[in-house]
Amino acid sequence: MGFTALGRWRNAPPEALAYVNDQILNNHGGTVQGRWHLTTKFYKSPRHPNKTISTITMGDSCYVMSEDISAPAHMPGEPLRVPKLDPMAGTTTTNEVPYSRNNYVTFTP
Numbered sequence: 489m490g491f492t493a494l495g496r497w498r499n500a501p502p503e504a505l506a507y508v509n510d511q512i513l514n515n516h517g518g519t520v521q522g523r524w525h526l527t528t529k530f531y532k533s534p535r536h537p538n539k540t541i542s543t544i545t546m547g548d549s550c551y552v553m554s555e556d557i558s559a560p561a562h563m564p565g566e567p568l569r570v571p572k573l574d575p576m577a578g579t580t581t582t583n584e585v586p587y588s589r590n591n592y593v594t595f596t597p
Contacts, residue, residue: 496553550595559589 497504512518527545538558544551 548596552593552595554591554593556589 501507513520525547527543529543529545531541531543533539539554539556542553542555
C-alpha cells in the first residue's frame with residue numbers, strides 16, 4: 489500500500505526534497521521501493537501577471553495548483569463568497585470574486 493500526497497512549502501530551500509526524504513526514512517520507518525520520477529512545471533502568462541499555474545506529475549497522477557494573487561484569500565472551512573444574482577435588476581449584489589486565491593485539482597487517467 490502506498491500514499492500519494494501533495495504539500496506546498498513556500499520559499500523552500502534547495503535541499504527541501506532531500507530533507508523530506510530523510511524525514512520519511514528516519515522518523516517514519518519508510519523504505520525505498522523504487523525510483524521516483526517527478527516532473528514539475530510552472531506557467532505564467534504575460535497577459536495575466538497575477539495568475540500562475542504549477543503542476544507536479546508523479547507516475548499517472550498530476551496535481552495542478554492555480555494561484556491568483558488578486559483574488560481574496562480563502563480559509564479552510566470558510567464558505568466561498570459567491571456573487572448573488574438579483575433577478576429583478578439582472579445584476580449581482582456583490583463584487584466579490586467567486587473563487588479563491590489558491591485552487592487545487594488532481595488528475596488521474
